[in-house]
Amino acid sequence: MAQSQGWVKRYIKAFCKGFFVAVPVAVTFLDRVACVARVEGASMQSPKNPEQKIIKRVIALEGDIVRTIGHKNRYVKVPRGHIWVEGDHHGHSFDSNSFGPVSLGLLHAHATHILWPPERWQKLESVLPPERLPVQREEE
Template sequence: MARAWATAWPYVKGGITGGVFGVTFADWCASITSVGGASMYPTFDAQQANWALVSKRCLKHFDVSRGDVVLFRSPKNHREVVVKRLIALPGDWIQIPEKEEIRQIPQGHCWLEGDNAGVSLDSRHYGPVPLGLLQGRVTHLVWPPNRISRVERKMPEGRIMPKGSF
């Protein structure tokens, strides 16, 4: 028994070390996650399984920009992780077309919307989202192979007045 354990121990130790390194890397640097649903069409295809690279380095100082696609915990259901586009940052003013209203984004919050407005449950429904709920920035689509590409930054035209622009 001792001899079998002595033979297996280097493999067990390597597996544990690799597992700890992998979890740490996924928590602090980057991970691959499944993204789906019709709310982000055409950026992500709702008819196919989409896998995306999520950078987590941006979280240390909330280094995100308008137009980034971000992964975050839903403010309505903390067990759900959602992907939307970051539209406005703290202090920005945003025009909400459905309500014909202009709102300022409070400090510590951001405004997130899906690319497919007709089917997206986003900040237009639940308001500004705390920056603390952000889980990372989606940088690349890595699956399916025919759609491998960088996820582009896009902004809606004429709806945002960035802080300090007036």
Template sequence: MKSFFKSIIIGLPIGITIIDVFGYIARVDGISMQPSLNPGSVTDYVFLNRWYVRFYDVSHGDIVSLFSPKDPDLTLIKRIVGLEGDIINTVGYKKPFVRVPEGHCWVEGDHIGHSLDSNFFGPVSLALITAKASAIVWPPQRWQYLESEIPDNRRPLNMKIEE
């Protein structure tokens, strides 16, 4: 019994540290990221890489986990469409164009119109991002790394000009 408690006392902090620093596996609910995640009736489980976002070094197209700016108890998974300085052509937001402010990003679900995203609540502070979705780990037939890409019709206006 003594060795059991010793294992718990040592193992628990190590496990929490690994989850907090490196990442964990999470289930993706809803249709907002279709077709990239949860296509059809499949429920995807993704590896959320906390190490990657440690210094807020995120890129266009990354799929990230973040706290909702409207409800901190709600965790969202969305794609980064714009970073600070980008000009975004919004979809149903109160302004047709938005310049993403410093320290913020613009996130959207891949299933436009069926997503609670920046088109609803505006630019999001980078501090709300908790992890990057690196790979689909379940179900086995969907195993794959997740690419950082933005659909052409959602690219920031200043990215289209530079190309």
């Protein structure tokens, strides 16, 4: 009986290790083949520290005009090859309102789910509050 319980413990431990290593890699791989969405959270290199990865919400794409929050300019037209990103906590977020438009070259993937901590597991919604929508979108 004790021997069978040891096998179960080893199996569960191996499964948990594999799950927490494999799932983020699988999610990243699947997201890397997707296109940039206007509102999904985005995983990118920090413009100030390329070693750091940050996740922000894409607010506007190139050509869009966005109303800023605390940026030196009240309105910004996002230049070609760039995006405008913002965190969910505007007063405490290091985002485009701090460093301006972000080069698409720094973008790695888009986030679709929160996996950690487990009590926050959820699918990320791609809905912006009306006050954060771009003022004007460039026609495609």
